[in-house]
Amino acid sequence: MFEIQPMNADTYRQQTRRSTVIIALIFLALAMLLSSVAVALFGTPGGDNLRFNVGGVFVAVLAMAALMRKVFWRQEWMKPAVYSWQLKRSLMSITNxxxxxxxxxxxxxxxxxxxxxxxxxxxxxxxxxxxxxxxxxxxxxxxxxxxxxxxxxxxxxxxxxxxxxxxxxxxxxxx
Structure with missing residues (x-):
């Protein structure tokens, strides 16, 4: 059962911007790291390593999805974003x-x-x-x-x- 909680709009926007930046930075770091590792392990020096770079980014997307569900979703800094997601889902269930x-x-x-x-x-x-x-x-x-x-x-x-x-x-x- 979802319940509407009182929330200050300015604080909400500030906190969701912060959580978005945190998630984006983690994703960028993870994508760069995994792409670099994939190229280092499987690539050829001076060769076409695009598929390994793309593979690293794809694995980063999967890792971020798992991190979002298993780790970040429960973090205090994600609460406003999680709340709005739940609110929007609740509204969508009624819209349907x-x-x-x-x-x-x-x-x-x-x-x-x-x-x-x-x-x-x-x-x-x-x-x-x-x-x-x-x-x-x-x-x-x-x-x-x-x-x-x-x-x-x-x-x-x-x-x-x-x-x-x-x-x-x-x-x-x-x-």
Whole structure:
């Protein structure tokens, strides 16, 4: 179950820039090292060693993927990037069934209304974190209208947790 966490946008951007630079520098060093090792072990002096250089870079990509999943993902300096990745995945899981969600909201389905509220809150936070102000006024209008509709039905509006069961319930209800 994913939960929206309060986060300062400026701090978030600073920390994600830092983690991006760290990852890029590690990848560059690893790619150069592995390419050099591949050329030294298998290449020919003065010959065409492009395939060994490319092979070294390819192995560096694989190594970075493993490092990201096994080591970096759990590091404190990666938390903002991991959080945004999880938030975006959560939003995408709702976007993939949005036609079901909107239809269920029109029918007054409380589960769909909670799901749409979470989507609005998550999307609003993602816009704030990324510094994306385009269409923000439209989103706020939709959020306010939906919030009023939820309040009229007595549904809690602070939907900061995404329950995966909601997605299934909305899909099942539209079949």
């Amino acid at each position: 069934v949005m036609h079901h969600v909107t239809a269920a909201v029109e029918r007054g389905d409380p589960v769909a209304m909670k799901l749409l509220r979470f989507y609005h809150l998550g999307l609003n936070q993602m816009h704030q974190l990324d510094g994306n102000s385009s269409d923000h006024a439209q989103l706020i209008r939709e959020m306010d209208q939906h919030k009023e509709r939820m309040q009229a039905q007595g549904i809690e509006t602070e939907q900061i947790r995404l329950d995966p069961a909601w997605l299934e319930a909305v899909k099942q209800a539209s079949r």
